[in-house]
Amino acid sequence: MYPEKLKRRTYFLLLLFVLTALVSHGQEQYQTLRGSVIDQQSRRGLAQVSVQITGTNLGATTDSLGNFLIQQVSVGRVSLEASHIGYEPSRLFNIVVESGKEAIVNIELLEKIGISEETVLVTGRREKLAARQMATVSSMEFNAEDTRRFAGSRNDVARMASNFAGVNSLNDGSNDIIIRGNSPLGLLWRLEGVDIPNPNHFGSLGATGGPVGMLNNNVIGQSAFYTGAFPAQFGNATAGAFDLSLRSGNNSKREFTGQIGFNGLELGAEGPFSKKSKASYLVYYRYSIPGLISSLGVDVGTGAAVPAYQDISFKVDLPTKKAGQFTLFGMGGTSNINFKGDLKDTANFYNDPYSNLYNGTKMGVAGMKHTYFFNNTTSYTLTVAATGTNVTTRQDSLDAERIAHKNFRQNGNEWRYLASLVVNKKFSATDRLTAGITVDQLHYSYNDSSRNADYGFIPFAVEKNQTQLLRGFAQWQHRFNPRLTLNTGVYSQYLALNSNTSVEGRLGLRYALPAAGALTLAYGKHSQMQSLMSYFHETRVGDTYIQTNRDLDFTQSHHLVAGWEKALKNNWKYKLEAYTQLLRKVPVEKRSSDWSALNIGAGYGSGLEDSLVNKGTGTNYGLELTIEKPFAEGYYALATVSVFDSKYKGSNGIAHNTVFNGNYVANALAGKEWHIAGMHTMGADLKVVTAGGRRFTAIDEAASKTAGRVIYYESRSFEEKTRAYFRLDFKLTYRMNNKGFMQEFFVDFQNVTNHKNIFNQWYDSRSGKIRTQNQLGFWPNFNYRIQF
Structure with a gap:
């Protein structure tokens, strides 16, 4: 309890x-x-x-x-x-x-x-933006209100998306998105048309998730989320894509927001630069307060360590006199946390109790784009931007006898400068073409090492250099008649580092049925470069070090999705999708083993092994059902059920479950709102989720005792599975509309039943026993927001 x-x-x-x-x-x-x-x-x-x-x-x-x-x-x-x-x-x-x-x-x-x-x-509200991007299947639209509504979402975009069909997120301590059995590293994050690094505090290089989202949901505009066979505008991803936009500030009235809760203390301002101008600004700043929350007796999930972080998001719109607009946008943040090894401090998922761990991260993106209409049917958007991320990590062992495996140093920097040009042409009501090209100048600097008992600290990724990534796409939409629509396109990319090239076709068909129904079918070939740091992992050969991953090719995915949907007059909607995904050219080890890059992302960090080749494969297939009633008449409901199977083959040629193969996940959400005390409202939201347990490889306890470190049954990779995940969340919201200002309170009771969901099993080398780490128990999350 x-x-x-x-x-x-x-x-x-x-x-x-x-x-x-x-x-x-x-x-x-x-x-x-x-x-x-x-x-x-x-x-x-x-x-x-x-x-x-x-x-x-x-x-x-x-x-x-x-x-x-x-x-x-x-x-x-x-x-x-x-x-x-x-x-x-x-x-x-x-x-x-x-x-x-x-x-x-x-x-x-x-x-x-x-x-x-x-x-x-x-297309309904959830699909309008997706339709604009010429998506045929597996797409959902959302806005800031959606990120606030669902119980258990913590005002986090990624945690909100975990309620959609095909998405699984069983780590209470991180917002990693697992789509249809894929590694979370297969996800693309995009902001205002710019591919961005991991937008989460405490995120690792190359990873796509973290404990706390960096993007403030108060600034989110109409955005979309794709879970497969996405259109040609999106590339360098194999699992899915977040297409995020920032809303514009109010250009006629100055407004302010204050908010305090689990995510921190937030202050926001927006408005016009002057009464005569239509130019507007929007800026939000946030500073963490977990220390204050911890003092109230609420477990923030990191044991005795207190996380510190801050972030800022902004957007400036500058309309021009001649059918155009300049937009400045950006976001960035810093975070750090120190874990002190302590066997009694096991209430977090981030650290070994026999080590001290020090972690700091920085991330930022800033850009400017110009949109111009040549006429009523032709426009272009030119974007220049810069992104950067830095991760500094140090792990020191408290056990001198096992120091070889407990000492680690990382100082990694990745930043890019990019220029992108996208042209949109509407030929007629039936035909539209969107095409674009992006040039990325990639810079990187790594200095990573781990300590060996015989040689001291040995570097495994040391590099400082630059390279280029060139990308282009063309997407065509043709409407044969009011019922039948074709979306087709091609995407291509070239990585100068090792001269790898990929050309990918995309195809989608949508046929509208009588009485508000539709059939959909889409195919997409997608490819993704490996996390940049992985190309420079080094192998010790005698007294020298060789970069054995330098020639790794793109990982490829072939995704086929068929769907049926039906909208009813009472606002209810049903959608059924079946999919098959074939993954090829997956990095695996040269030696015969069960290791595969498809399993990266199950924990914290995203590192790869050395001496890798693109000879691995993977297969995902499943069936998804969504039943939804958008908020109307004072209530909403959403139920999603996903049944799937996810397998891979390493260099040993043996088929195994992926670590993400839970086989099923089901969500049920509902909410009701009542008008009380004049113009005030009271809301109640409920969420129930259950999913197949986390896959793991059994530990050979006898061999581990002999070796003094963990030894797994590699021939039984991911055969075991923890008991089913279950969580019940309940949220109460009270909104007060007073003259000239609004106040909102909510209390989100997460894991109300205090269910003991298992995070992992680990081998305690001191006691010689296998221990179980549970996830967060009952946890109340509160929030107060005022707008004026």
Whole structure:
């Protein structure tokens, strides 16, 4: 059971929450709702579009630039309907209108290509951005409100995405995204069209996850998440892609936000530079407060160590007089934590109790892009940006007898400068072409070593140099008729480091059925370079060191997805997808072994072995069901079930389960909102998740005692599986709309049943016993936000 002190703190938070709700009173409040309407294919603003708030007489018509403004909108949740002659109508649900901040929305309309007497399925809210990117299958759209809504998400984009079909995240201490049995290293993170390094605090070089997300969800705009067979705009990834955007700041009114919770103390500001200008700024800063949270008796999951971190996100929009706009954007952060070895301090997943571990990370991205419309159908976006990441790690053994395996030094730096040009051309309502090219100048500096009892510290990755990555794509969309749409394209990349080249085809078909249904089919060949540091791992040969991974090729993935979906009149939607993924050219060891790069990412760190060749394979296949009712009529529901199998072959040619092959995962989420005390609202959200346990290789206890270190049964790689993962989360939210400002409180009770989910098993070399490490137990997460 969790400590008595934590019980008392939890009851106190719950009592405070209830009392706040009971004593608060409100009165009718109003707010302004405005935004823009654009042509989905050309991206140009549309004039004379009628925008109406559903069920009211409030509405507006867009101006010559596609902008609209609706005043005196009652706070709460509203739906919008947009219509224009010659375009498919669009409806947006669940728009949150708050007293402390103007509501700003962007609407996309798709031009009609014919008149049909039957109802044709038009992409819903979760698929509109994906449709713009010409995705056919396995895509979901989300915004900042989605990242706040679900219980257990901690205001984290990645943890929110773990609720989607095909996604598995069974590590309570990290937000790694496991898609359809793939390693989390197969995920691409993209911000404002720029590929970025791991956007998480305490993340390792080459990794894609971490304990705390660096991207502040208060700045997120309409974004999309892809889990397979993604379109040609995205490359250098084999598993999936996050296509993140930053929302623009309010260009007519200055607004401020303050927030405090598990993720830290946050301050935000946005507004116009002047009353005469349409230029706007948006900036949010966050500083960690886990030390304060720990003092309340709440376990932050890192034992006695207290993490420290800070980050900033910003965006500046500068419209020009001639149909264009400059945008400056960026984000960055630092983090550090020190673990002191202590056998009693086993309440974290990050450190061996017999070692001291010191870790510090830095990450940043900054860019500028210029968008210009040559005419109503042709535009370009030119982007220049720089990204960088640094990881410094030191591990010192407290056991002199076993020092060879407990001393480690890492100082790694990776940064890039890139230029990207993307051209978009709408030929007609039926045909559209998007093409682009990106040049990356990659710089790197590594100085990594581990201590050997005979030779002292031996370098295994020491390099300082630069190389180039060239990428290009072309994506074509053709709408044969209102029902049948073809998305096809090609992506290519070239790595100058070892002259590797890949050319990849993408193909997708969507056929809309009568009565709001659709059939989908898509194929994609995808390739990904290895984590940059892995190319420079060294092998000791006599008195010299040789880089035995330098010639590693791209890992390849062939992904085939077929789907069926159905939308009902009562807002419910069903989607079923079946997929097969074949992975080829996977790095494995030259010697016969069970090791494969497909298993990297199960723990913390992303290192590769040396002496690798691209001769490994992998196979993933599965079936996914999504049942969803978007937020409307005061409630929402989401259920996802994924059944899958994930296998690989190392250089020994033997088929094994991957470490991520849990075989199934099921999520059930629901939420209800009530209007109380005038314009205030109370919300309750529930999440239940269960999944197949974590795969692991059994430890040979007898051999380990003899060797004084852990020895595994390598012939039984990942045959064992921990008991099933289960977690129940419950969240209470109270939102107060007062005159001129909004306050919001929530308490998120995670793992309410205090279920003992197993993280891993490890061999204790001092006691000669196998020990089990559990994940987080019951954990209350609180948050307060104010906007004015």
